[in-house]
Amino acid sequence: MEKDEYASAAIKGDETALLQRIEMDKQQLYAIAYSYMRNEDDALEAVQETVCRVWVKRRTLREPQFFSTWMIRILIRVCLDARKKRQREWPLERDIGRRERLGQADDAAERLDIAAQVQLLPPKYRMVVTLKYYRDMTITDIAKLLEKPEGTIRTWLNKALKTLRADATMLEGGERNDGWRGSEYGTKRT
Amino acid sequence: MMAGEEANTERNERSLRADRERTERELLQLPEEALDTAIRNGLSMGRSRAIRGRRGKIGIGTLAAAMSMLLLLTAFVKVSPAFASIVRDIPGLGGFVELIEGDKSLLSAVNNEFIQPVNASDEKNGYKLTVEGILADEGRLIILYTGEGPGITDQSEIRDFKLMDGGGKDVIGGISTSFFPGGDESEAKPIIHNYVDVVMGEGIPIPERIRFAARLGDQWLEVAFPVEHERFSGMSDTIRVDRSFAIAGQRFTVTDAIITPLQVKLTIESDSANAKRSNLLIDIALVDEMGRKYTSRGGLGELDGKITYLFQSSYFEKPKRLTLVADGLLLSERNKTFVINTDRLATLRTPDGRMRLEEVEDVGDSLKLTILVDGLNETETKLGYDLFKHKGAFKDASGQTHRLLDRDGIKRSIRNTETGSTHLIYYFIPKADYKQPLTFDIKQYPGYALQEVSVPIK
Numbered sequence: 001m002e003k004d005e006y007a008s009a010a011i012k013g014d015e016t017a018l019l020q021r022i023e024m025d026k027q028q029l030y031a032i033a034y035s036y037m038r039n040e041d042d043a044l045e046a047v048q049e050t051v052c053r054v055w056v057k058r059r060t061l062r063e064p065q066f067f068s069t070w071m072i073r074i075l076i077r078v079c080l081d082a083r084k085k086r087q088r089e090w091p092l093e094r095d096i097g098r099r100e101r102l103g104q105a106d107d108a109a110e111r112l113d114i115a116a117q118v119q120l121l122p123p124k125y126r127m128v129v130t131l132k133y134y135r136d137m138t139i140t141d142i143a144k145l146l147e148k149p150e151g152t153i154r155t156w157l158n159k160a161l162k163t164l165r166a167d168a169t170m171l172e173g174g175e176r177n178d179g180w181r182g183s184e185y186g187t188k189r190t
Numbered sequence: 191m192m193a194g195e196e197a198n199t200e201r202n203e204r205s206l207r208a209d210r211e212r213t214e215r216e217l218l219q220l221p222e223e224a225l226d227t228a229i230r231n232g233l234s235m236g237r238s239r240a241i242r243g244r245r246g247k248i249g250i251g252t253l254a255a256a257m258s259m260l261l262l263l264t265a266f267v268k269v270s271p272a273f274a275s276i277v278r279d280i281p282g283l284g285g286f287v288e289l290i291e292g293d294k295s296l297l298s299a300v301n302n303e304f305i306q307p308v309n310a311s312d313e314k315n316g317y318k319l320t321v322e323g324i325l326a327d328e329g330r331l332i333i334l335y336t337g338e339g340p341g342i343t344d345q346s347e348i349r350d351f352k353l354m355d356g357g358g359k360d361v362i363g364g365i366s367t368s369f370f371p372g373g374d375e376s377e378a379k380p381i382i383h384n385y386v387d388v389v390m391g392e393g394i395p396i397p398e399r400i401r402f403a404a405r406l407g408d409q410w411l412e413v414a415f416p417v418e419h420e421r422f423s424g425m426s427d428t429i430r431v432d433r434s435f436a437i438a439g440q441r442f443t444v445t446d447a448i449i450t451p452l453q454v455k456l457t458i459e460s461d462s463a464n465a466k467r468s469n470l471l472i473d474i475a476l477v478d479e480m481g482r483k484y485t486s487r488g489g490l491g492e493l494d495g496k497i498t499y500l501f502q503s504s505y506f507e508k509p510k511r512l513t514l515v516a517d518g519l520l521l522s523e524r525n526k527t528f529v530i531n532t533d534r535l536a537t538l539r540t541p542d543g544r545m546r547l548e549e550v551e552d553v554g555d556s557l558k559l560t561i562l563v564d565g566l567n568e569t570e571t572k573l574g575y576d577l578f579k580h581k582g583a584f585k586d587a588s589g590q591t592h593r594l595l596d597r598d599g600i601k602r603s604i605r606n607t608e609t610g611s612t613h614l615i616y617y618f619i620p621k622a623d624y625k626q627p628l629t630f631d632i633k634q635y636p637g638y639a640l641q642e643v644s645v646p647i648k
Binding site: 031040 | 199345
């Protein structure tokens with residue numbers, strides 16, 4: 001059977017065909033999930049949830065040849081939602097998100113390398129950065145996937161890049177008597 | 191400005207590409223089996239979800255179930271009935287629950303009704319800034335505020351704000367704000383809840399009146415409110431401790447502890463005769479007789495000398511006993527030098543083979559030195575190192591002294607590795623024709639001793 005035939009059978013409820021069709025895209029699926037989540041467990045969970053939604057929604061896919069795009073769109077939605085869920089579950093992330101102000105250094109914030117900074121971006125920015133820089137997609141590809149005009153994707157990307165700190169550095173307050181020392185909080189991150 | 195932004199964007203693109211390479215390497219180890227399992231599990235989840243979904247459409251059962259779930263979720267937030275009544279009294283306070291939940295001191299204070307309602311607003315050009323309430327004790331002030339207006343959502347970050355006393359003078363202290371980038375913007379709420387956290391400097395009282403200004407969009411707004419000192423007067427328990435302890439031969443004395451509703455301040459002095467420089471007490475915390483742990487969120491001052499650590503407050507828990515615990519000490523040798531040749535990009539002398547000159551970059555009027563410290567393990571990763579003194583001096587080979595340039599403090603970038611981290615620390619020196627090599631005095635560098643300590647505080 002050809003790719004589209006598997007997809008076509010999957011839409012009709014053929015589980016084996018669905019598994020075979022997903023098999024063809026599984027590396028790409030995992031690569032996107034991993035690039036966004038940056039850890040194996042979350043990436044696998046995202047893939048699992050995606051397959052679940054693919055099965056539930058399979059009848060909404062009219063054209064079997066668009067199976068890959070359609071599935072990746074679902075994955076993207078899952079990734080964006082997963083982040084929300086995580087924030088509820090992990091109050092620690094909030095500490096990492098704390099940005100220090102007015103000449104005060106936060107060791108947690110200092111530790112933010114570029115990967116961590118990307119993770120702190122609003123989800124849609126984080127997703128376009130992931131697709132563009134980690135998955136080498138073109139603006140056109142991303143626009144199609146996210147069903148947004150190319151201009152919007154460019155704007156998001158620019159905003160994301162501006163938000164990221166220069167050279168992944170953070171400022172520290174320097175040595176001063178009222179400056180913070182010690183680093184006991186919010187220092188762990190995955 | 192634009193050029194700066196472009197340079198920033200370019201640098202970010204470079205960093206992203208480098209990080210992408212790391213991701214690619216990680217992706218080479220595809221967890222094939224786990225991935226296949228996830229796919230199969232997903233399918234079976236899909237099967238059962240599809241059935242549930244159909245049932246849901248039949249009646250209102252699901253709605254009722256969803257509502258009880260909502261109640262259940264609310265119940266998970268560990269708030270007391272007192273808090274519930276405060277939420278009723280101060281409309282809009284509910285939005286702060288999630289924010290303060292992460293801070294044991296704040297949660298405990300609110301549960302004990304230790305809150306001053308304010309509910310004062312400023313409105314201009316469609317923007318509105320409201321201070322809903324404050325938490326204050328003699329050394330710490332938390333301002334709970336909301337912002338609304340065109341383009342403001344719970345995803346917005348308020349970057350610009352000012353804190354002044356009644357006379358318009360800046361409030362001096364450690365000031366931080368919580369920024370919690372939320373989830374999906376399409377579901378964003380049109381209001382931002384945030385708080386400003388002020389830890390007053392030593393001996394500086396909380397002002398009687400605070401003026402809080404913040405920029406929403408392009409609009410500056412200002413709300414002024416009194417801080418009712420009578421709410422916290424007398425709520426302070428000072429304990430004279432005067433107990434000494436030693437780690438790896440370095441001696442320290444815990445001098446005193448001040449317990450107030452929003453924090454515990456504990457001062458530690460190091461012995462001036464200590465042979466090595468003390469950089470950080472590892473995993474320092476207070477533990478009470480019930481085993482409850484109050485962690486530290488940093489300190490004011492320097493451990494090698496005098497430091498006042500700030501811990502989560504035990505004030506409302508009223509423990510009978512409190513013990514200071516730590517797992518060891520980050521320390522380094524004194525009087526070490528770092529000798530480099532910036533023309534040849536060479537490290538000639540270093541206190542630690544893992545520390546070396548990585549890059550010298552001409553950035554207009556100055557030279558940017560990138561110093562790499564790699565191979566740090568998990569323990570050594572607990573500190574961002576100040577290799578040289580801020581605005582310190584260095585000497586060239588002719589013996590002439592020069593100063594490090596001040597670039598708003600010390601910049602560093604820290605990348606976590608599987609076993610710890612790699613640090614890049616940046617210093618700026620004036621662009622000049624130096625007689626090489628250059629000699630820098632080391633302030634601190636990685637090194638540690640693990641040793642559990644336990645000091646009774648009360």
